[in-house]
Amino acid sequence: MVRRLRLISGLVLFGYVLTHLLNHALGLISFDALEAGGAVFTAFWRSWPLTILLYGALLVHLALALVAIFARERLMMEPAEALRYLMGVLIVPLAALHVLGTRFTHAVYGVDDSYLYIVTVQVVFDVTIAIQQAALVVVVWLHGCIGLHLWLRLKPWYGRIASTALALAVFVPTLALGGFLSAAREVLRLAEDPDWVGEVLRQANIPSPEAIAEIGLLRDGLVIGFFALLALTLLARLLWRIWKRRRGMVRLTYPGDRRVTVAKGTTVLDASRLGGIAHASVCGGRGRCSTCRVRVGRGGAMLPPPSGEERRVLARVGAAPNVRLACQTSVLADCEVTPMLPPASGPRAARPRPGYLQGDEREIAILFADLRGFTTLSEDRLPYDVVFILNRYFTAMGTAVEDAGGRIDKFIGDGVMALFGIEKGIAAGSRNAMEAARLMARSLDELNRSLASDLEQPLRIGIGLHSGAAIVGEMGYGRATSVTAIGDAVNTASRLEALTKDYAAQLIVSAPLAAHAGLDLSTFPKHQIDVRGRSAPLDIHVLADAQMLPPPAGDS
Ligand code: FES
Known part of the structure; x- marks a missing residue:
C-alpha cells in the first residue's frame, strides 16, 4: 500500500512536470504559443480537484520519502537510487521559489504570473533566478525519470521501449529549455525599450517590496523546515537503530x-x-x-x-x-x-517464471544424440574447420529440436540432449521427441549434402529416445544455470543412444515412449534390454533411419 501510494503520488507529480515542460517547449514556436499553452496548463492544474491532487501528491510523496529514509538499514545504495535521492533533496530549495513566485503570488497578491512576466523578471532583473530554474528543470526531470526507470525496469516489455524512453528523457527537457531560451531572447529584445518593461510589470500587478521580502522569508522558512525535517528523520533513524540493537x-x-x-x-x-x-x-x-x-x-x-x-x-x-x-x-x-x-x-x-524451475518431478521425453566417429573425422583438420563443422551440425540439430517443440538441454562434446513435454505433458512430449528425431535425420542428410566437399565421409548420428519421470528444474551456477533434467529416465535415454552403435542403427525408441506417443512401431525390429535402475527389462524399437518414422498426425 505504501509503495503504491508512493508510486501513484510520483506519477501525479511526473504528469505535472511533463506537461509543464511541454508547455515551456512551446516557446520554440512563438511567445503566443507559449502563453496559450500556459493558459491551458494553469486552467487545468489550478482547478480545485487538480490542486488538491497535486499538492496532496506532493505531501504524500515527500512524507513517504522521509519514511523510506527512516526505514533504510543502510544509507548505502545503488548509484541510480542515490542520484534519485540527491535530486529529490535538491528539488525542495529550487522549487520553493518557483512555487512561491508563481502560484503563491498569483493567489495571495493577485499577480498575473504569465510567461511574459516570469521571463521578464528572470532575464531582465535577476538572471540567477533563470539559472536556478533551469537547474530545477534538470533536477526534477532526472528525479522523475530515475523513479520511472526503477519502477519500469521490472516490466517484461521495458527492454523494447527503453531506448525510445531514453530519447524522450533527453528530448523533453532539451525542448523545454530551448523554449525558455527562445522566450528569453524575445524578452531581451523587447526589454531594450524601458517603457516596455515598465508596462509588463504594471500589467502583471507585481507585489510590493514588502511582499517580496515576505516571500523571501517564506522561501527560507520552507527550505530550512525541509532540511530540519530531513535531519530529524536521520536522527530518529539513528535512535531507532540503537534501540533495535538493545532488543537483542x-x-x-x-x-x-x-x-x-x-x-x-x-x-x-x-x-x-x-x-x-x-x-x-x-x-x-x-x-x-x-x-x-x-x-x-x-x-x-x-x-x-x-x-x-x-x-x-x-x-x-x-x-x-x-x-x-x-x-x-x-x-x-x-x-x-x-x-x-x-x-x-x-x-x-x-519476470514471472514457471513453477517447475524451482524443481519438480515430471513425466517427460528425453532425446540424446551423438555424432559417430567424429574424433576420427576431426583428426588432421584445422581447429577452425572442426569448429565450423560442429557449429553447422549443432545449428541443424538445435533447429530440428526446436521446430519439433523441444528444448535443447545441452550440447555435450559433439552430443545433444533435448527435453520434450515439460509443459505440454508426456504424450505431446513423446510425439514431439519422435518428430525431432525425424527432423534431425533429415537435417543431417541436408548438412551432408552441403558439406560434401569438406567431408571424406558423411556425418552419422545415433539417437536414443525414452520417456519417464525425471526431476526437472533450473540447475547450475551463475551464468551456467539452465533448465535440465536428472533421473533414471535421462540415463536410460543416454544408454539407448549409446546402443545405436551396437545395433548399427540411427535411432532407438523405447516402447514406453512409443506408447505415450500413440505410435505403432511394431513394424520395426523389437528387442529387450536390461537397464540399470529398472527391475523389468525394457522393450526398444530399432530403426536404421529415423526418417522412417511416420510424420506427426497433427499435435505438435
Ligand atoms: S529486492 Fe526483494 S523483492 Fe526486490
Missing part, C-alpha cells in the same frame, strides 16, 4: 558457513548488506522483483509469516514454501538462509 541480536548463517550477526528485526537483505554478502536486489528492497529470494533452512519456523504482497510476488515466480523475500523478511531468531539467485541478477530474473 540474531545470527544468520549463509552458505559456506558465513555468519552475520544483526539486530533482531533486521531484514535478511539488510543483514546480507551489513555483512558484506553480495545479494541480488533488483528493485532495491521494495518487495517487487523477487530477485532477493532466499531458501530458509533451520530457524525458518521462527520467521514472521509473509504478508499478502510478499505471498503474491513469491507465487508469481512459483517459489517453494520455504522460500522468502529477503527484503521483506525480518529475522527474529537465528536462522539459515541461502540466496537463490546470483548477486548480479538483472531485471530478467524478476
